[in-house]
Amino acid sequence: MKIPALDLKKQIAPLRGELDSAIKEVIDNTSFILGAYVEKFEKHLAEYCRVKYAVGVSNGTDALSLSLLALGIKSGDGVICPAFTYYATAGAAAAIGAVPVFADIDRDTFNISVESVNKILSKKNKVKIKAIIPVHLYGQCADMDGIIQLARKYKLKVLEDAAQSFGAEFLPAGRQVKAKKSGTIGDCGAVSFYPGKNLGAFGDAGAVLTNNKVLAEKLKVLRNQGNKNTYYHSVLGRNNRMDTLQAVVLDVKLRYLDEWNRKRQEIARYYNEELAGLALKTPFVPGYTTHIYHQYTLRTLRSNRKFMDYLQGRGIDSRVFYPVPLHLQKCFQYLGYRKGDFPEAEQAARQAFTLPIYPELTAEEKDYIIQSVKEFANG
Numbered sequence: 001m002k003i004p005a006l007d008l009k010k011q012i013a014p015l016r017g018e019l020d021s022a023i024k025e026v027i028d029n030t031s032f033i034l035g036a037y038v039e040k041f042e043k044h045l046a047e048y049c050r051v052k053y054a055v056g057v058s059n060g061t062d063a064l065s066l067s068l069l070a071l072g073i074k075s076g077d078g079v080i081c082p083a084f085t086y087y088a089t090a091g092a093a094a095a096i097g098a099v100p101v102f103a104d105i106d107r108d109t110f111n112i113s114v115e116s117v118n119k120i121l122s123k124k125n126k127v128k129i130k131a132i133i134p135v136h137l138y139g140q141c142a143d144m145d146g147i148i149q150l151a152r153k154y155k156l157k158v159l160e161d162a163a164q165s166f167g168a169e170f171l172p173a174g175r176q177v178k179a180k181k182s183g184t185i186g187d188c189g190a191v192s193f194y195p196g197k198n199l200g201a202f203g204d205a206g207a208v209l210t211n212n213k214v215l216a217e218k219l220k221v222l223r224n225q226g227n228k229n230t231y232y233h234s235v236l237g238r239n240n241r242m243d244t245l246q247a248v249v250l251d252v253k254l255r256y257l258d259e260w261n262r263k264r265q266e267i268a269r270y271y272n273e274e275l276a277g278l279a280l281k282t283p284f285v286p287g288y289t290t291h292i293y294h295q296y297t298l299r300t301l302r303s304n305r306k307f308m309d310y311l312q313g314r315g316i317d318s319r320v321f322y323p324v325p326l327h328l329q330k331c332f333q334y335l336g337y338r339k340g341d342f343p344e345a346e347q348a349a350r351q352a353f354t355l356p357i358y359p360e361l362t363a364e365e366k367d368y369i370i371q372s373v374k375e376f377a378n379g
Contacts, residue, residue, distance in 0.1 A: 008200070054214075056203065058239075080101045080129060084325050139295065169291070205247070222238060265291070279300070
């Protein structure tokens, strides 16, 4: 049996008529960059996230960089990032001349450790820290209560990296308020619509979520060559506009996202039940967040590489996200970090691996995955 990490053909097939119609309308109107279709998607995106503004951009990485620029982060400013995440989080900061300042992660959630961030902020640092990027890794929110508390104390901007958690919800502690969507808790949130995401485009696309009107207007100018009116450039902007074809594709798929996420959660519950009692750690979900399982990530005390290789040998597309923590990546050597600086991140890189999880998995495929995991775990 061959089971991919994600099967987009199965996802797209039942939507093909709606998608073809939406794409044809864009082609017929020859409206390919920004315009009414992007504005319509931005409106629906903001409504879904219960936020005032959504600004469509070219991809998730640019959503991060543009957000930092709009927040006033400049070259040489320090930006705290988790050491265990995808490159783009720190790469987007470095791309605008900011300095990534790495923090360790929480063992249970894989998300940034509030304790580690507090240690960094309470000591003298080589750079002036101006912002923090909590990443909502694998599909659940980081401890935003703790992050916001530290941000207020040290006057930091908070940019959420919601690339993997779009649709997840966070419940602030001790207040009678509604849950907030991932990416709407800090100053702004960056979203990726890379095709493999729970809500994926037919190419690169991203967005920034915010309740701040001034910030939203800055983002719209920055994404469009620094101009609000054509040929009149008020700032040094970038070409980070959203493709209209991606906007209409995403607008169609957004209507199905909650159901897709619900099915992922059902599969995760099944995995959790079937894998109970094995020498594996199933995903831990704290009470302050929901989990939309962009990835279903296990921990093994054995080598994750050996576990992954075994599953791949059985036709199951298991992955390791991420085999090398950011502080040990060659591109960040100039920052001066060493092996052992962030033990939790380094341990996660050795132990974490994923199982396929997407709504279209059949009962036969799920049982085959469970059987294969048990065989290796008990072998």
